[in-house]
Amino acid sequence: MRLQSLPVVAGFAVLALIVGTRALLVEGQRANRAAARETIEYQQQLSGLLSLAQDAEAGQRGYLLTGEKSYLEPYQKAVDAIPGQLARIDAMTSSNDQLAPLISQIKGALAQKQAELAVTIALYDKGDASKALELVRSGQGKAAMDDIRASMDTIRRIGAADIAARDEQTDQVEAWLRVGSLTALVAIFLLGAYTIRQSRRRFREVATAQEELMRKNIELGNEIDTREKAESQIRQMQKMEAVGQLTGGIAHDFNNMLAVILSAMNLAQRKLKRGENDIEKFIEAATDAANRAANLTSRLLAFSRLQPLAPQVVDTNRLLTGMSDLLHRALGEGIRVETVLAAGLWKTYADPSQIENAILNLAVNARDAMDNDGKLTIETANSHLDEAYAATHAEVTPGQYVMIAVTDTGTGMSPEVIAKAFEPFFTTKPVNKGTGLGLSQVFGFVKQSGGHVKIYSEPGQGTTIRIYLPRFFGAEEPAAPAGHGKSTARVTETILVVEDDARVRAATTDAMRELGYTVIHVGSGQEALQKLAATSDIALLFTDIVMPAMNGRKLAEEAVARQPGLKVIFTTGFTRNAVVHNGVLDHDVHFLAKPFTIEQLEAKLRDVLDAKG
Known part of the structure; x- marks a missing residue:
């Protein structure tokens, strides 16, 4: 067996030697190319330095001959640029002891030349033109330039000699490689003959091996079934673990917020009972906690792709331009923001407010990753995700997209x-420095909009997150008129509020009355229709969507049929309902998500009541 294995081992050893030698040759060639590139770049830097010195000399000569200050512009530019050029040359020379003395000679000669130029210009400026020209004719400047050129020529010869030596070494390796290749051919021929001989014997063993293989396949099939069952159990455990993590995160954050609200309300009640009125800080704390709870719910809905979107045709470049002030305020003075906006950028069809939220989330995460000191780059581009990319990324549909990239130096x-x-409640930030929902919200919005999001990052090298939103095809619809905001006119309208939860109904009614509206409130759709028939001056129907017997959508259709021109606003705390389909609000539907502030309620009421039609 050892004798039979010897040709195979020898053949493979020769092949390995040839492959290794070829690898060394390739590496040598790469090193030669790199050295050649460095030599060329180095010589270009030297040529640039010589060009600057010549520009300075030409500017000086022109000034001395004409007296025109404009001739000093190239001189001054060259003098300003020479230190930077020398710094780059020094950086490239630092590891080369052979070139360092020559660079020192160039620096000395250049300093002499600059001194000669400065002195002649100063003499001319003082009115002593003859002495300045005499200094020029003395040949000091020419000698310095000759020294510079001579040193540079020496450096060029050294570089050429180094490249020639490398080429000679490569030629020697190639010669040995040709000899080795011939040896490899012989070894491969012997290996082929040995393989043919062995194959005849092994063919006889195939039949026996096939029978054994069939038996093993049966055993393997049984093993696969067993493993699939085990993997199914593991996947179920992982799902339960993910649900547990999500539930735990929600419970943790909500309990913290509820603790603040309960504590603040209890303290406020105690103070009021004692006749004390300094409870504003408790109300502010409770309001802040309630707002954070509402924001948490909104982010969870975004992650689960259940938030109601109001998509429009969006010019992303214009949107980013409008966000400039907001980004600078949110990021602070320590972050340098740069935008690179592509010309001819396609339009996309998405919710512009959610695009802004996504960009702001990414920018704030980037600021934290850079510890408030770094550079943030926001870039737009037209992009095409092809079939090959889609095959390696789940949920990606091949096609044309508008790409928004946020890059940091964190x-x-x-x-x-x-x-x-992108997992909810996953964060690398310290405790109380992040909720772990920012990226999950971005992920949910982008996926709900039919897009794709991708992270490119390496430790210590910063991060780039790219958002791809589908390109919009078709004619652009006219933008909806802007909301009227807070109206200065006296409120006179009557509103019918329909809400099956008595506490929510009471809170909504009180808020509207605080805003000055006349409010009629009922707890069901049937009662609402009765009130509508009995009251002729109702201007707006404000209805919950999820209600027993008759939901808000059916109520609105019946009410508008009975009273054409009646304005309708829908509200709910859960968006998978009759006015939201595929995550998008139905056309011409006015919607206000629960919970809402009195300011949001006021703005929405005026927008709808003041709208034409």
Whole structure:
């Protein structure tokens, strides 16, 4: 067996030697190319330095001959640029002891030349033109330039000699490689003959091996069934773990917020009972906690792709331009923001407010990753995701997209962090520094909009997050008129509020009355229709959507049929309902999500009541 294996081992050894030698040759060629590039770049830097010195000399000569100050412009530009050029040359020379003395000679000669130029210009400026020209004719400047050129020529010869030596070494390796290749051919021929001989014997063993293989396949099939059952159980456990993480995160954050609200309300009640009125800070704390709870719910709905979207045709470049002040205020003075907006950018069809929220979320995350000191780049581009890309990324449909990239110079992410970055409540920030919902909200919005989001990052190299939103095809619809906001006119309208939850109904009614409206409130759709028939001056129907017997959509259709021109606003705390389909609000539907502030309620009421039609 050892003798039979010897040709195979020898053949493979020769092949391995040839492959290794070829690899070394390739690496040598790469090194030669790199050295050649460095030599060329180095010589270009030297040529640039010589060109600057010549520009300075030409500017000086022109000034001395004509007296025109304009001739000093190239001189001054050259003098200003020479230190930077020398710094780049020094950086490239730092590891080369052979070139360092020559560079020192160039620096000395250049300093002499600059001194000669400065002195002659100063003499001319003082009115001593003859002495300035005499200094020029003395040949000091020419000698300095000759020294510079001579040193540069020496450096060029050294570079050429180095490249020639490398080429000679490569030629020697190629010669040995040709000999080795011939040896490899012989070894391969012997290996082929040995293989043919062995194959005849092994063919006889195939039949026996096939029978054994069939038996093993049966055993393997049984093993696969067993493993699939085990993997199914593991997947179920992982799902339960993910649900537990999500539930735990929600419970943790909501309990914290509820603790603030309960504590603040209890303290406020105690103070009121004692006749004390300094309860504003408790009300502010409770309101802040309630707002954070509402924001948490909104982010969870975004992650689960259940938030109601109001998409429009969006010019992303214009949107980013409008966000400039907002970004600078949110990021602070330590972050340098740069926008790179593509010319001829396609339009996309998405909810512009959610695009702004997504960009702001990414920008704030980037600011934290840079510890409030770094550069943030926001870029737009037209992009095409092809079939090959879609095959390696789930939920991606091949086609044309508008790409928004947010790049930071922060700490970057490891592959393990990237894999979990979009999970809700996952965060690498310190305690109380992040909810872990920012990226999950971005992910949910982009997916709900039919887009794609991708993270590119390495530890210590910063992070780029790219959002791809589908390109919009078709004619652009006219933009909806802007809301009227807070009206200065006296409120006179009557509103019918329909809400099956008595506490929510009472709170909504009180808020509207606080705003000055006349309010009629009922708890069901049937009662609403009766009130509508009995009251002729109702201007707006404000109805919950999810109600027993008759939901808000059916109520609105019946009410408008009975009273054409009646304005309708829908409200709900859950968006999978009769006015939201595929995550998008139905056309011409006015919607206000629960919970809402009195300011949001006021703005929505005026927008709808003041709208034409």
